[in-house]
Amino acid sequence: MSQATAADMSKTEKWQSLDAHHVHPFTNPAELKQKPARIIESADGVYLTDSDGNRILDMMAGLWCVNMGYGQPDLIEAAHTQIQQLPYYNAFFKTSTPPAAELSAMLAEISPENFHRTFFCSSGSEANDTVLRLVWRYWDLMGKPDKRVVISRKNAYHGSTIAASSLGGMDYMHKQGGIIPDVVHVDEPNWFAKRCELGRDIDRDEFGREAAQAIANKIEQLGVDRVAAFIAEPIQGAGGVIVPPDTYWPEVKRICDHYGILLVADEVICGFGRTGEWFGTNYYDLKPDLMPIAKGLSSGYLPIGGVMVADRVMETIAAGGDLAHGYTYSGHPVCAAVAIANLKLMQRTNIVDTVRESTAPYFQQKLRELGEHPLVGEARGVGMFGALELVKDKHNYVRFHKDVKAGDRCRDFCIENNLVMRAVGDAMVVSPPLIVTREQIDEFGELAWKCLDLAHDALT
Numbered sequence: 001m002s003q004a005t006a007a008d009m010s011k012t013e014k015w016q017s018l019d020a021h022h023v024h025p026f027t028n029p030a031e032l033k034q035k036p037a038r039i040i041e042s043a044d045g046v047y048l049t050d051s052d053g054n055r056i057l058d059m060m061a062g063l064w065c066v067n068m069g070y071g072q073p074d075l076i077e078a079a080h081t082q083i084q085q086l087p088y089y090n091a092f093f094k095t096s097t098p099p100a101a102e103l104s105a106m107l108a109e110i111s112p113e114n115f116h117r118t119f120f121c122s123s124g125s126e127a128n129d130t131v132l133r134l135v136w137r138y139w140d141l142m143g144k145p146d147k148r149v150v151i152s153r154k155n156a157y158h159g160s161t162i163a164a165s166s167l168g169g170m171d172y173m174h175k176q177g178g179i180i181p182d183v184v185h186v187d188e189p190n191w192f193a194k195r196c197e198l199g200r201d202i203d204r205d206e207f208g209r210e211a212a213q214a215i216a217n218k219i220e221q222l223g224v225d226r227v228a229a230f231i232a233e234p235i236q237g238a239g240g241v242i243v244p245p246d247t248y249w250p251e252v253k254r255i256c257d258h259y260g261i262l263l264v265a266d267e268v269i270c271g272f273g274r275t276g277e278w279f280g281t282n283y284y285d286l287k288p289d290l291m292p293i294a295k296g297l298s299s300g301y302l303p304i305g306g307v308m309v310a311d312r313v314m315e316t317i318a319a320g321g322d323l324a325h326g327y328t329y330s331g332h333p334v335c336a337a338v339a340i341a342n343l344k345l346m347q348r349t350n351i352v353d354t355v356r357e358s359t360a361p362y363f364q365q366k367l368r369e370l371g372e373h374p375l376v377g378e379a380r381g382v383g384m385f386g387a388l389e390l391v392k393d394k395h396n397y398v399r400f401h402k403d404v405k406a407g408d409r410c411r412d413f414c415i416e417n418n419l420v421m422r423a424v425g426d427a428m429v430v431s432p433p434l435i436v437t438r439e440q441i442d443e444f445g446e447l448a449w450k451c452l453d454l455a456h457d458a459l460t
């Protein structure tokens with residue numbers, strides 16, 4: 001499989017021996033000791049190149065973030081120019097920089113109509129920490145300091161800091177360190193998982209309404225005087241690209257309005273074109289109060305995130321005086337300059353229109369074709385992301401035993417075949433750069449089918 005030369009091998013081994021000192025995120029150190037990390041050395045467009053010279057199709061856009069693909073000259077140039085002009089200055093105590101100012105104005109222009117303000121930070125996790133502080137601050141200023149509880153969903157991903165992992169609904173993360181008080185979780189609108197649990201078909205629309213009703217039930221149970229906000233991704237990404245039934249969001253919106261609680265739409269993955277709209281909020285017409293953003297904001301070239309604050313919430317926060325919150329790198333000028341270049345490139349190339357009208361429908365059709373594979377129980381997705389659920393019996397909603405690790409096995413075949421497709425449990429998830437072409441989607445279809453075949457042979 002590898003076209004490695006002796007010289008390349010020694011290079012790989014060199015990096016791997018140095019990497020023994022690296023504590024990796026979301027990795028089992030024992031497994032890494034057995035089989036060291038693959039070293040990615042360079043990338044261009046939608047392809048990565050590893051230290052053995054393999055060319056790999058990156059259908060995950062890094063980690064859901066390299067939306068405009070690798071090697072974009074505009075982004076590289078923007079970083080180069082800004083780092084010479086002003087590599088750093090902060091946004092504390094009534095100062096700003098041209099990139100931070102310009103980026104905040106651009107975001108006001110492209111976002112839904114009731115958003116005109118952004119607080120900057122360096123990641124999605126920091127954005128969600130900021131969300132929690134803003135939500136609490138808001139209710140305090142509204143004279144309702146008892147409204148502290150944030151409702152989230154099981155299997156949600158909102159980041160990895162203490163606050164963000166608490167807001168997230170990943171049990172295996174909560175098991176390492178617990179969760180902070182005042183965060184509770186309700187069931188996710190995962191139609192496929194529910195059908196597998198029951199071993200039979202259920203009505204999709206009805207299930208969507210029930211999943212939304214769980215939020216109202218939770219509010220009633222806690223007492224509305226204690227509930228501050230509901231947080232959710234428009235479409236769960238890291239949870240396995242879970243597309244809610246069409247009945248879900250209208251009902252959730254109605255419930256948040258009815259009880260007067262804040263709605264936080266985590267746009268860290270859905271934002272910046274992933275759904276074929278600028279924001280997932282546009283796709284579902286959510287009208288949220290806060291929108292954490294990151295990832296695609298800079299196409300991952302430099303770390304930058306933020307929280308977009310709706311006018312109504314900002315009015316209250318602004319009336320409260322000093323905001324005692326900020327990060328050294330809030331509005332970092334080089335990161336902001338790259339984000340501006342990224343957004344301008346997206347606008348100039350009309351990438352969001354291309355995704356919505358051309359490449360995403362083609363990509364979704366390809367996913368549905370892969371759904372015909374005997375190993376795939378469901379193919380789903382919206383815009384430029386989706387998932388393939390691996391099952392033991394596709395006609396009766398029977399999953400593999402979790403010890404079989406079907407998803408991980410399939411992912412290993414993908415790695416061997418130079419395709420990046422991630423496994424979330426037994427869901428194979430895909431989220432390619434938005435610039436992926438029809439030809440590259442075809443290439444993905446062929447490679448993915450081959451890897452599904454290999455996994456099918458290995459698992460049955």
Ligand SMILES: *Cc1c(COP(=O)(O)O)cnc(C)c1O
Nearest residue numbers: 123124125157158159266268269
């Ligand atoms: C990735 C992600 C985060 C966390 O972002 P980091 O930059 O990794 O801290 C938060 N929310 C969602 C929806 C994400 O996908």
